[in-house]
Amino acid sequence: MNGTPAAPRPVRISSAPAYLHTIGPLLSAAQAGVGDVTALLDLAKGAGVTAPKPGEGRTAYLWEILASVTAVDVAAGRVLEPHLDAAAILAQAGLKPGLHAALNGEGGDSADSDAAKVAGAQFSGAWGVFAAEAPGLRLEAREAAGEWLLHGSKPWCSLASRLDHAVITAHMEGGGRAAFAVDLHAQGVSVADPGWTSRGLREIPSGTVQFEAVPAVPLGGPGWYYERPGFAWGGMGVAACWLGGAVAVARSFTASLRKAADGGREPDQIALARLGEIDRTLAALTAYLAATAARIDSGELSGKGAWQEALRVRGSVAAAVERIQRLVSQNLGPGPLAFDEAYGKRMADLSLYIGQHHAMRDDAQLGALTLKGEDPW
Known part of the structure; x- marks a missing residue:
């Protein structure tokens, strides 16, 4: 025995063993990245480029990726899942990757420009999905001069200080909630120390994020999310x-x-x-x-x-x-x-x-x- 950990095994749901073997490199990266949030975010960004999206014919394989990474390290799965979910949400909203634009406002002033802003940023960084609610905290989306701005607080924003973008839900002035894509590095975003004392998922703190007139791109309209x-x-x-x-x-x-x-x-x-x-x-x-x-x-x-x-x-x-x-x-x-x-x-x-x-x-x-x-x- 030389102390070298055994190669991690994938979790099979229905894929053929030979096909399931393709998850191996991702699992090795997860094993090497245990406890290293930067490495786990890099893993998620890499997987986001190649992993299938649900409903496109390879849903079982997507779930095998998620299950297999989590079997190596639960925290790794907790980082990977929201990034892949965000990529799927953007795709379901009709946005395609590969356009050169960013959420900070590059591009024209048409609806297509908004799509370009999100799509161009889709795989340029790490994404989260923030949809939780909590008593006494409320995030609102208000339209002003043709632009949507986020105001208020959003709870349970895991790794917010380490992510680049997020799909986030906010209350609309006319009632209901809608989803938006937001740049977490934008002016007006404030991520406080959550005082995370949990013994579980210690490397993935979740806290409240404040938004003060932060620009956001709507996804799908009220209720769509x-x-x-x-x-x-x-x-x-x-x-x-x-x-x-x-x-x-x-x-x-x-x-x-x-x-x-x-x-x-x-x-x-x-x-x-x-x-x-x-x-x-x-x-x-x-x-x-x-x-x-x-x-x-x-x-x-x-x-x-x-x-x-x-x-x-x-x-x-x-x-x-x-x-x-x-x-x-x-x-x-x-x-x-x-x-x-x-x-x-x-x-x-x-x-x-x-x-x-x-x-x-x-x-x-x-x-x-x-x-x-x-x-x-």
Whole structure:
């Protein structure tokens, strides 16, 4: 044993093993970049150029990228997912990369110029997606002299001080919310120290960003951000990241049982039962995601039912992640949490990441949609 870490393994949802092998270099970069935010942002920017977008025929492969990177390091997946989501949002808004312009105002004064501003900046830096709301904080978009300006505060803006641009939602004067592309280096943007004390995702602080008359480019119009099927697809992409984290926990548990067996301590029936439950849980989840990705690519999940399916996917994956974490931690005890840095980081990162799921509130929303429609079962 020379101490060299093993090459990271991709997480398979449905791709052929030979095709899945193409994720290898990205996983090696994620492994080398653990704890290095600059390296993880560079990884995201590189992946954003080549990764497929949801609904274009390779959704399962996109989710395999997200799951596989997160299996290497949960924080890496947390950096990668919003950048790829932002690229998809810009594409869904009808913007194409490759035009030479920037969000700082280069170009003409037509609607096409606005598109050029965003498209030219699409892959020039790191992007985030900021759509969260919080009591007492409000971001408003106001139109003045043909220009949209952002005023107010936006909470839960992860890595805002390290990103270049963001897709951000803001309240409209006439009611409702809309999405905008914004330059986070623009005058009027203020990113305060969030006082991030979390033990999970320590390298990815999330805080409140202030906007004072900051120019922004509208994307899709009022309501479009939430009504597009891509909103649901993006939510399922986050669930793919959660799945990757759970796979990593399961793999470390399996490795610990094998190591113990090699040392003469065979796993007891309880450990084997827990591993068996984890196996069938992950097998069911990957099959579910494979089928769902195929439905997205076929156009079946491009209407109102997309969000209902997203709630099912997210709820199923979130519950499975929490169950797998509990099974493993009960079997291994406190030792690895105290002495295994990679294991402890993964468990803390994943616990915080899964907190994005709204648990019973999302189930209540799903129940309301089920009550109004036809029973799918």
